Amino acid sequence: xxxxxxxxxxxxxxxxxxxxxxxxxxIAAEIDESGRFPRETVEKMARYHMMGIPxxxxxxxxxxxxxxxxxxxxxxxxxxxxxxxILSAHTSLACWPIYEYGTEEQKQKYLIPLAKGExxxxxxxxxxxxxxxxxxxxxxxxxxxxxYILNGTKLFITNGGxxxxxxxxxxxxxxxxxxxxxxxxxxxxxxxFSIGKIEDKMGIRGSSTAELIFRDCVVPKENLLGKExxxxxxxxxxxxxxxxxxxxQALGIAxxxxxxxxxxIKERQQFGRPLSKFQGLQWMVADMATAIEAAKLxxxxxxxxxxxxxxxxxxxxxxxxxxxxxxxxxxxxxxQLHGGYGYTKDYPVERMMxxxxxxxxxxxxxxxxxxxxxxxxxx
Amino acid sequence: xxxxxxxxxxxxxxxxxxxxxxxxLIREGVPSIINPDDKNALEEALRIKDKYEDVKVTVLSxxxxxxxxxxxEAIAMGADEGILLSDRAFAGSDTWAxxxxxxxxxxxxxxxxxxxxxxxxxxxxTAQVGPQIAEHLGIPQITYVKELELLDGKVRAKxxxxxxxxVIEAEMPVLITAIKELNEPRYPSIKGIYEGxxxxxxxxxxxxxxxxxxxxxxxxxxPTQVNKSFTPPTKGGNLEMLEGDPKEQARELIVRLKEEKxx
Numbered sequence: 001x002x003x004x005x006x007x008x009x010x011x012x013x014x015x016x017x018x019x020x021x022x023x024x025x026x027i028a029a030e031i032d033e034s035g036r037f038p039r040e041t042v043e044k045m046a047r048y049h050m051m052g053i054p055x056x057x058x059x060x061x062x063x064x065x066x067x068x069x070x071x072x073x074x075x076x077x078x079x080x081x082x083x084x085x086i087l088s089a090h091t092s093l094a095c096w097p098i099y100e101y102g103t104e105e106q107k108q109k110y111l112i113p114l115a116k117g118e119x120x121x122x123x124x125x126x127x128x129x130x131x132x133x134x135x136x137x138x139x140x141x142x143x144x145x146x147x148y149i150l151n152g153t154k155l156f157i158t159n160g161g162x163x164x165x166x167x168x169x170x171x172x173x174x175x176x177x178x179x180x181x182x183x184x185x186x187x188x189x190x191x192x193f194s195i196g197k198i199e200d201k202m203g204i205r206g207s208s209t210a211e212l213i214f215r216d217c218v219v220p221k222e223n224l225l226g227k228e229x230x231x232x233x234x235x236x237x238x239x240x241x242x243x244x245x246x247x248x249q250a251l252g253i254a255x256x257x258x259x260x261x262x263x264x265i266k267e268r269q270q271f272g273r274p275l276s277k278f279q280g281l282q283w284m285v286a287d288m289a290t291a292i293e294a295a296k297l298x299x300x301x302x303x304x305x306x307x308x309x310x311x312x313x314x315x316x317x318x319x320x321x322x323x324x325x326x327x328x329x330x331x332x333x334x335x336q337l338h339g340g341y342g343y344t345k346d347y348p349v350e351r352m353m354x355x356x357x358x359x360x361x362x363x364x365x366x367x368x369x370x371x372x373x374x375x376x377x378x379x
Numbered sequence: 380x381x382x383x384x385x386x387x388x389x390x391x392x393x394x395x396x397x398x399x400x401x402x403x404l405i406r407e408g409v410p411s412i413i414n415p416d417d418k419n420a421l422e423e424a425l426r427i428k429d430k431y432e433d434v435k436v437t438v439l440s441x442x443x444x445x446x447x448x449x450x451x452e453a454i455a456m457g458a459d460e461g462i463l464l465s466d467r468a469f470a471g472s473d474t475w476a477x478x479x480x481x482x483x484x485x486x487x488x489x490x491x492x493x494x495x496x497x498x499x500x501x502x503x504x505t506a507q508v509g510p511q512i513a514e515h516l517g518i519p520q521i522t523y524v525k526e527l528e529l530l531d532g533k534v535r536a537k538x539x540x541x542x543x544x545x546v547i548e549a550e551m552p553v554l555i556t557a558i559k560e561l562n563e564p565r566y567p568s569i570k571g572i573y574e575g576x577x578x579x580x581x582x583x584x585x586x587x588x589x590x591x592x593x594x595x596x597x598x599x600x601x602p603t604q605v606n607k608s609f610t611p612p613t614k615g616g617n618l619e620m621l622e623g624d625p626k627e628q629a630r631e632l633i634v635r636l637k638e639e640k641x642x
Contacts (some may be wrong), residue, residue, distance in 0.1 A: 011452065011572050014410070019566055062570035072569070082576070111466035 031206030046117025077252025077263020160210025416497025455571030471598025
């Protein structure tokens with residue numbers, strides 16, 4: 001067994017950390033406060049080939065692997081969970097299904113600009129009445145000559161309104177239930193596609209979360225991703241990979257909160273000595289660090305499995321379940337360690353605590369992860 | 380146009396500690412980085428490459444095998460090729476022996492119009508190697524450059540002084556030493572990191588390969604020898620950090636200064 005990262009992965013961590021510290025951290029509080037999407041960061045990430053890390057160079061990617069990608073999301077999320085999820089949703093949920101299920105023409109037309117970061121991607125599965133029960137899709141797609149006509153509404157779509165390319169799921173045959181769902185590549189300018197409500201969220205506030213509205217939206221036939229009826233399978237497989245990204249985001253949030261806490265308790269004096277000299281607080285920090293380390297191993301293992309063609313459905317679910325739990329727990333303790341200051345916006349830990357919560361919810365709630373894990377164990 | 384950039388891999392001195400007994404750097408567990416001024420040197424070369432066609436940037440370094448990481452990073456930033464001079468014969472080199480070796484490496488590369496070096500390395504602070512290379516090669520040098528412009532067959536540079544700057548023009552080939560004000564270095568690209576580690580763009584050469592003058596390299600070829608290094612003892616005194624917001628701290632400071640009859 002080898003726990004060492006490769007030289008490439010080590011250097012990527014160093015570069016991502018430097019990039020996150022210099023380019024992302026300085027605006028993290030501002031975009032949280034204002035809810036502004038950090039377009040300039042996306043452009044910078046594109047310049048350094050961060051928007052398509054695990055894809056081959058011939059498809060516009062960096063030629064890396066899923067561990068390197070997870071490290072990138074982790075390092076960004078240490079200082080700004082918003083930036084972490086922008087990259088995660090783009091890479092795992094938009095680029096990957098095209099890479100995995102797209103035709104050569106679709107890869108040329110869509111994957112290359114996405115992986116290069118010239119275009120931003122999003123993924124639309126959730127609907128007002130189809131959350132955890134994703135098979136209950138009410139958006140419909142009807143073939144009409146050379147086009148599919150889409151009607152319906154998607155909700156809580158990450159990068160919605162900011163993205164150029166959307167992977168959209170819709171029913172092509174209601175009688176078949178989940179086997180009647182198909183996936184489509186939809187461009188933002190297609191007629192009949194509009195952006196509805198932008199959510200005002202508790203955390204990851206710089207990330208755009210939007211409603212997508214399709215009213216007789218015309219999608220060319222050749223933009224069907226995979227075959228008709230394969231949509232549900234594509235969505236589930238895509239989310240398996242997406243969970244590695246979100247688990248990495250959760251991991252990063254927890255690490256960032258621990259770093260802030262360590263810095264704070266070494267500086268803050270009470271009773272004539274730094275807080276770090278009090279054993280009760282030392283024990284809290286030790287537990288936080290141990291949980292983070294366990295989460296990290298789960299995340300990297302899931303990423304390793306994915307990159308090496310091994311099963312990762314259960315592993316990704318475990319990584320996300322556990323890392324999200326750790327993120328919530330560690331950020332809550334981080335606020336506690338900061339005391340009254342931790343509850344104010346003068347310190348970043350309250351933001352991290354708000355950001356952490358979403359990792360227990362999106363791309364499958366913690367309960368969905370438990371369902372996936374149990375289904376693997378009890379079949 | 381051919382540009383050669385000399386870089387040095389150094390311990391990140393932000394994280395370096397000094398062994399209080401031996402007076403030497405504790406290098407274990409300290410990350411290695413490209414010397415900061417050398418990154419500015421490389422950035423300037425890459426900007427020329429971005430702006431003009433047919434520019435080739437070769438990065439040259441001398442050091443142990445692990446200095447290859449610095450060359451990979453330079454390639455990931457956009458350099459075309461890297462050459463690492465790595466040989467036991469180079470071990471223990473002072474600035475004279477280092478510049479002798481690097482000048483031999485440059486002669487080996489052959490064709491060049493511009494040579495960039497960083498002003499000085501953070502682990503030595505001598506600022507000698509760049510100027511010495513220019514002397515070995517018999518070409519003009521412009522040191523402490525904060526602005527550079529390419530003209531037809533020559534360069535125009537702003538060379539910083541303590542209270543102003545010179546504007547200097549020189550015919551190419553010329554050696555430039557860069558200061559941090561010259562530019563803001565880019566990050567290595569993720570794709571470039573993978574390309575760099577493929578290794579096919581980096582050559583590792585020995586003293587013989589580059590025909591370095593063996594009397595002037597390594598410890599034996601170094602006119603300076605370090606007898607002893609030590610940390611000057613710190614002068615005593617009490618340090619106290621004031622607490623509270625800036626206003627409270629300022630108020631407290633004035634009270635204390637008055638108490639001490641300083642104001």
